[in-house]
Amino acid sequence: MTLTPAPFGPHFGFGLYVHWPYCARICPYCDFNVYAAKNRDSGPLVESIAADIHAHRPRMPQHGALDTVYFGGGTPALLRPDELGTILLAASETFGIKRGAEITLEANPNDVLRADLVGLQRAGVTRLSIGVQSLRDSALAFLGRDHDAASAADAVKRALKVFPSVSIDLIYARPGQSPANWEAELVDALALGAPHLSLYELTFEPRTPFGLAAQRGDIAPMGDDAQADLYELTQAVTTKAGMPAYEVSNHAASAQHQSRHNLIYWRGGDWIGVGPGAHGRLSVGGGRYASEAERRPEAYMANVQALHSGWGDAGRLEPLEIAREILAMGLRAAEGVDLRRVETVSGQPVPRDKIEVFVDKGWAEMVGAELRLTPSGRLLADAITAALSP
Known part of the structure; x- marks a missing residue:
């Protein structure tokens, strides 16, 4: 008798997300759980994160070795190689880390320029994600960054000498940004040679300085139609350069350079979230649980210290919540989502008549039971997901 794999869980990937909440400077657009680094002693938090990882094992006795580890933030590159090693050792001792696992560290350009990159590599890091954000000095000043375009370019070049897999983040759809200016900046970014790009439209979250400024009328966010034009321009430029989108905002030169950790999210795999404010998804005993750590360090x-875990009791997700998440996350990726997974969890059919409309409009395609959005459809991913959700 052949058992059908569950429609979610670690067989779609198993990762560890480590949130380091401190930054040397907090950017005005950022709504992540971050705090000023100042002159804090990082040791106690590193030890707490390691203890939190160990505490997950009794709750997850059937999980095997980790496919990925992702150090995000905040600015985890503020950690020394030995501190990263302490956390990775805890992960290795508790679950094991697969040979050839992807281990990503987020860093800012100035971090890369002053870091011991070989030391980071020896600690276990295999991939750097660099927060370039722009290659124009005026835009960097507007975004509140503490580096200039020349140092950003130097940081990418320095990283590529040590790490074969490097990603750079850029923020576009800034107020007043023209298509010609964005195209020129994107071409400059592609010329740096990083095999992965994460390209995000600037958002104005309510409680951030940018969000408050927009509410006061001090900043005028770019309109939806202009943003859509820049998105379509982005797809055309990156595809021509051999860096097509494999997800709404992410581009890679080949499957080898796609973010394996993020694919776990989009495919409905499992990940442990440790560190202040970190989120996780854990599949245990046929159920799926959402964890969220305490936000303040x-x-x-x-x-x-008290509970031997940063998040206490994780909330069990209802079947409809799981199904909607599988659909929403799966449609973000170019590979799409097997609708049988959604239907198995929800117990409801995904409406094929609505899918036919999206296919006719050129926004989607069906390949067997898999629904995939086209590049123009990914521009409407949220609306299409809402229309199809059980």
Whole structure:
């Protein structure tokens, strides 16, 4: 008798996300769980994160070795190689880390320029994700960054000498940005030679300085139609350069350079979230659980000490919540989603008549049971997901 794999869980990938909440400077557009680094002693939080990883094993006895580890933030590149090694050792001792695993570290250009890159590599890091954000000095000043375009380019070149897999982040759809200016900047970014690009439209989250400025009328966000034009321009330029989108905002030179950690999210795999404010998805005993760690570092460390875990009890997701998440995350990726997974979890059919409309409009395609959005359809991913959700 052949058992059908569950429609979610670690067989779609198993990762560890480590949130380091401190930054040397907090950017005005950022709505992540971040705090000023100042002159903090990182040791206690590193030890708490390691203890939190160990505490997950009793809850997840059937999970095997990790496919990926992702250090995000905040600015995890503020950690020394030995501190990263302490966290990776805890992961290795607790679950094991597969040979050839992807281990990503987020860093800012100035971090890369002053870091011991070989030391980071020896600690276990295999991939750098560099927050370039722009290659124009005026835009970097507007975005509140502490580097200039020349240092950003130097950082990417320096990283590529040590790490074969490097990603760079850019923010576009900035107020007043013209298609010609964005195209020129994107061409400059492609010329740096990084095999992965994460290209994000600037958002104005309500509680950020940018969000508050927009509410006051001090900043005028770019209109939806202009943003859509820039998105379509982005797809054309990157595809021509051999860096097509494999997800709404992510581009890679080949499958080898796609973010394996992010693919776990989009495919409905499992990941442990440790560090202040980190989120996780854990599949245990046929159920799927959402974890969220305490946001404030002091509360997180206290929880780890008291409960031997940063998040306490994880909430069990309802079948409809799981199905909607599988659909929403799966449609973000170019590879699409097998609708049988959604229907198995929800117990409801995905409406084929609506899919036919999207196919006729050129927004989607069906390949067997898999629904995939076209490049123009990915521009409407949220609306299409809402229309098809059980």
